[in-house]
Amino acid sequence: MKRALSLFTIVLILSGCSTIRDAADIREPSVSFQDMSIDRITFDGVTLLFDFEVNNPNRFGVSAEQYSYEFFINEQSFITGLQETPLSIDRESTQMIQVPVTLNFSEVYETFSSVMRQDSLSYALSTEVEFDVPVLGNRKVPVRTSGEIPIPKVPRISMGEFEVKDISLSGAEVEVSFNVQNPNPFAISIANAAYELTVNGREWLDTTLGETIRVAGSERQTIKIPIRLSSSQMGSALMDIMRGESTFNYDLKGSADISAELDGFRDGQSFPFDLSGTYSLD
Numbered sequence: 336m337k338r339a340l341s342l343f344t345i346v347l348i349l350s351g352c353s354t355i356r357d358a359a360d361i362r363e364p365s366v367s368f369q370d371m372s373i374d375r376i377t378f379d380g381v382t383l384l385f386d387f388e389v390n391n392p393n394r395f396g397v398s399a400e401q402y403s404y405e406f407f408i409n410e411q412s413f414i415t416g417l418q419e420t421p422l423s424i425d426r427e428s429t430q431m432i433q434v435p436v437t438l439n440f441s442e443v444y445e446t447f448s449s450v451m452r453q454d455s456l457s458y459a460l461s462t463e464v465e466f467d468v469p470v471l472g473n474r475k476v477p478v479r480t481s482g483e484i485p486i487p488k489v490p491r492i493s494m495g496e497f498e499v500k501d502i503s504l505s506g507a508e509v510e511v512s513f514n515v516q517n518p519n520p521f522a523i524s525i526a527n528a529a530y531e532l533t534v535n536g537r538e539w540l541d542t543t544l545g546e547t548i549r550v551a552g553s554e555r556q557t558i559k560i561p562i563r564l565s566s567s568q569m570g571s572a573l574m575d576i577m578r579g580e581s582t583f584n585y586d587l588k589g590s591a592d593i594s595a596e597l598d599g600f601r602d603g604q605s606f607p608f609d610l611s612g613t614y615s616l617d
């Protein structure tokens with residue numbers, strides 16, 4: 336009996352020593368930034384995904400009750416958020432958490448007008464994860480990362496030239512050109528471009544461009560479209576041109592699908608254009 340009690344006592348002592356040793360070895364979990372990716376970016380806004388790794392070095396599981404974040408632009412606070420979904424991390428293991436941040440570019444421009452003239456903006460993200468750790472209690476672990484994200488801009492459409500190739504009383508052959516200016520540092524492609532051109536109140540052109548036009552970063556591309564016009568289509572413009580008068584009013588409306596060589600940019604984003612003015616033939 337005494338021998339059995341002695342063995343039981345030894346077991347209790349060893350167990351107690353192990354518990355004391357575990358308690359003395361309790362460490363705070365750590366959080367480290369791993370990656371930032373662009374989930375979706377358009378001319379209107381962007382959704383960013385920030386991945387963080389949570390490491391629990393202890394011989395027991397811990398839980399994160401919540402995490403908060405603050406997003407900065409040009410070192411000024413812009414967005415704050417709080418995620419209250421509990422997170423459990425097993426003993427001596429790691430787990431990923433993801434913080435999504437969505438920006439509306441129009442709201443960014445209202446606050447930071449200088450960004451409109453930039454190709455990218457500087458950001459910083461501060462995240463704080465709150466853990467419930469045995470013995471230590473609640474612990475808040477901060478982590479911060481920073482970088483830059485691109486700001487895509489809508490291409491600019493402008494009238495090019497009207498070149499009269501041939502003219503007679505029955506009508507005229509005209510070549511109309513449009514200029515596409517890409518203000519971005521990356522290349523864009525334009526597809527399914529639909530145009531409606533009205534000159535002096537009469538429709539001269541209503542067509543969809545079949546080909547895809549690629550415009551390199553910070554470059555301009557000219558699109559030329561030949562048009563065969565009857566005298567009824569040209570109206571008074573025909574006689575005006577034949578008499579040497581060279582000024583007339585135009586209205587160019589249309590839309591096009593844009594794709595960009597930029598991560599996260601979804602192809603086929605449509606943008607409209609509407610131009611009007613006065614053109615003078617040379």
